[in-house]
Amino acid sequence: MTVTSDKSSGEAPEVEMVALTIDGLEVSVPKDTLVIRAAEQLGIQIPRFCDHPGLDPVGACRQCLVEVAMPDREGNVKPMPKPQASCTMTVAPGMEVKTQLTSAVADKAQQGVMELLLVNHPLDCPVCDKGGECPLQNQAMSNGRASSRFEDVKRTYPKPINISSQVLLDRERCILCARCTRFSDQVAGDPFIALVERGALQQVGIYEEQPFESYFSGNTVQICPVGALTGAAYRFRSRPFDLVSTASVCEHCASGCSLRVDHRRGKVMRRMALATPEVNEEWNCDKGRWAFTYPMLDDRFELPMVRRDGELVPVSWQEALAVAADGLRATRSAVLVGGRVGREDAYAYGKLARLALGTNDVDFRARPHSAEEERYLAEHVVGSTPETGGVTYADLDTATTVVLVGFEPEEESPIVFLRLRKAYRKAATKVFSIAPLETRGLDKLGGTLLPSAPGTETEVLQALAGDGTSEHMGSDAFAAARTALRDPGAIVLVGERLATVPGALAAAADLARSASGRVAWVPRRAGERGALDAGTLPSLLPGGRLVADQADRSEIAELWQAETELPTTPGRDTAAILESASIGEIGGLVVGGVDVDDIGHADGHEALRRAFVVSLDLRESTVTPFADVVLPVAPHDESEGSFLDWEGRPRPYRAALDTTAMADHRVLSMLADELGVFLGTRSLREVRAEMDALAPRAPQGGRTDDAGDPPSPVSVPSPGPGEMVLATWRTLLDRGTMQDGEPFLAGTAKAPRAVMSPVSAETLSIVPGDLVTVSGGGVRVTVPVHIQPMVDHVVWLPTNSESCDLRALAGQAGAVVTVTKGGAA
Incomplete structure (x- = not known):
């Protein structure tokens, strides 16, 4: 039987169906379905070991043997001479299958295979x-012999x-x-x-x-x-x-x-x-x-703490909240929240800033970022979901062309990598990466490198879109990319690192538009996508509403039952907040789950030292030594909430452990009470009710700049003798604090190394395995060298691996560092 559809109407393409009989029951399944899958649709479980729906059939264990009869040319159904592996045989019209439930032959075959498997298997x-x-x-009990x-x-x-x-x-x-x-x-x-x-x-x-x-x-x-x-x-x-x-x-x-x-x-x-x-x-x-x-580590906060005589001492919740409220009330304050929090908690941080502290100085980007990124997120990302036409995992499965820029999927979003690899193997998807070097992850995707020195991504994107030139335009790789992008439906995946390259986000959106494709933003941390929709950006209110729009502010104020007008001026981003705090313009900081060193801002520590800091966290962090009040919050497995994944798909989670630890939104509600404001975030139900009433608007899809044209890319400094341009990104397993306490996992982390081209190595008389010292901006690391083809006069190192901390330089696209042969003096 064949089910057809009208392709011109946008319906699913026709599917050829095959009718067969299994254990006397008729079933119709799509052509090329495995017999074992057809049986599952009837609720018949055939024992198996090697079979797995996510893997190619192999027929290695033979445990799934069944009796099969096939019609001949005259239509007579004749049994095959021996049992067949149902995990490798596809269905055929008129096929008759008998499993262990109706066939003594199949049952005996399965029992015999089980007996052989148990010959050397230990009974431990x-x-x-x-x-x-x-x-x-x-299955030894259900489909094996009673004795051996x-x-x-x-x-x-x-x-x-x-x-x-x-x-x-x-x-x-x-x-x-x-x-x-x-x-x-x-x-x-x-x-x-x-x-x-x-x-x-x-x-x-x-x-x-x-x-x-x-x-x-x-x-x-x-x-x-x-x-x-x-x-x-x-x-x-x-x-x-x-x-x-x-x-x-x-x-x-x-x-x-x-x-x-x-x-x-x-x-x-x-x-x-x-x-x-x-x-x-x-x-x-x-x-x-x-x-x-x-x-589970010993440094987890169990009780609130207040700093007295230079030391943090445990106090009651009532006292800690009172001290925190007094300190914040006495000065102008701002809010910084990290990417570990769920979207309900992020919503509470944003609401605390606007309603209780009277400021739009709130930002979830505890990492290198830019004003251009904020505009890009507001216009292209907030409100983007699978339902509103956003890019999804399913789209990656069928994409013909994918361009990666500022994004290394195996290191920064591993399941995106697995989907791209699946697409490469099943659909021959062409993957192109705009990066300084070809990584092992790109090689596993069958991908093609479009060489780009750090900071030149904008010009490469513009050249691909036909709006500019690049020194690599004459290469075979560039020509292959231009050819692939002629097919409509390309997907451009941009990472958060692209925010440090002026004009690159706008150029990525333009490339997708010129290729009749789509662009998707893939942040590195779980909470960032939800925090965006929750309104924790200086210019955005919940649901993508604009701080500068009177109607939007009024809508939010009415829902929040605000007694005074919400602040009207867009606030400062994370970098500006730290800079202002370091010179005393901002006197108070509410910090939730932030590692200040991740921000890579020169004024970070000075800002925390000068400001009155209220820290909401699980364990000691780089903020703790500067905190005046520490309020402990629940870790992920002890709290309930939800994230939005990079698609914009809600991903709810429940508390696995029932403890007395309180989620961020509950602690913030108590803090607001001390400030004399009802925040309305005491329970998850309250928060979600408000968030549901402020459904995100669909992306505006405009340009990411005010003038209508993408900003001109900044020229990348030319390295002098002994200097190179630094390329860096985080590896999946690094020195992040959320990997603490797992020594076995740490053992599989990649050892830090510097990667450079043969030309770059020759200029320094370096051979593979030599040690080099990379220094710049107060950073100095010594690591061994790996040499491979890549952009010349560029050196790549991991951002935050053991003995290699380059976070202070990670926010500077095209940063020039000094590279010398040998270890540090």
């Missing part, structure tokens, strides 16, 4: 981490083997299903793990010179159908039937991955990826899986 279920949730254990005929000695291996600092291998448990190797090769693009040897000696192994260093290795542990692969952090710590599970969302980046938080006796034991097809499918990254220990 009582000590195996998979015990209680093991498919082999379950094996009487010999089982094969054993030394155990366990650390195939990485986080993943352990017990080889004798492996049933050679190849799920782990297929995931690593097909999904993650990290073929460091493979099946080695042959026959009875076949086993999972790693390459001697290439350890299993993958950002997605935890998925192999989760999809392993036995206990062959286990995580070092969870090994021997609990049983699944001792755990309480809570659905949640990852707080580490803007990908919005669904998680299952497993906890016991008030302590989180592990996290697992939850299947959400429209977002993370069935995967997550190792950071989201294992970096949950930071709230």
